[in-house]
Amino acid sequence: MDKLRYPIGKVYEIQDKVTPEQKERWIGDIAASPSKLRQAINGLSPEQLDTPYRPDGWTVRQVVHHLAEGQMVAYTRFKFALTENNPVVAIQQEDLWAGLPDYQDVPIEDALALFQLIQGRLVTLLQGLKPEDFQRAYVHPVSGTWTLENAVGLIAWHGRHHTAQITSLRERMGW
Template sequence: MSEDPRYPVGKFSGPVEQTPEQRRASIAILAALPENLRSAVQGLTDKQVDTPYRDGGWTVRQLVHHIADSHINAYVRTKRALTEDWPAVTAYDEKLWAQLPDARTLPIEVSLHLLEPLHRRWVALFGSLTDEQWQRGYVHSEDGRQKLANVLQAYAWHCRHHVAHVTELRKRMGW
């Protein structure tokens, strides 16, 4: 684990060429996210859920809702990449989304439930791709061309990154 609380599993190191076996391992990380996140937040009180995972960071509640927001966007972008020729996709302001009332007040169970079927669909879709389809992608308004093979790597990291935010907070706080 990293000593920087912003990056408990380290910073995303960027895309690398993956073998089919490595892609399957990344897909398995996506498949495990709903259960891993649910385990990470299991038994937390409302007060604990409203605790920032680090100084200046989001609360656990905002973090859980952020994961759902982020992965919904990524799933839709994945579908667009497979059905359109390098579509343009726009960034969203995740910091502002995290400040909206739903992210600040809804029970985390809402997003935990949402992530289960979302990840089942996303994992099934990724698991069905051909070598040629892994090379398809989209043009992100901030990050440029993104191949689906690289998107998979980024979101496998994203899953590990945010689950670790919660588990590391629990260790620090003795929860």
């Protein structure tokens, strides 16, 4: 396993059974993730933000933009799953998105603000759902069927995963 790429362990795996307590913990993780991300990049210079978190990896700046946009994509997947029956969602070509000019040109503060707004909105949505709503699902063309309870787990993992890429870089660099 690549410790630099996966500092908190391998990718989220779909679970057969998610307990209400587990789901609540994940929603708590999602709610806490904007302040954790803000803390993770606090005080970094523009040069540090433009440093890859691993050899051939995204820069810290790209990771932050990816988190903001990734949650935006996840949010729309929730909405489609809640309003259509097993919708097939589009694949996000993450590396191509990360190479588009907004990742470099949009201020990092805007990415943090977007992340925070989407997370807040998502948490409000999740807290208002009925338990059975979390059994609704979307279909990803590559990874398959995702119930919303598993999608919550994925989003919680995703925030922790990328934030840890930044904090482990800072530890290694002594920043």
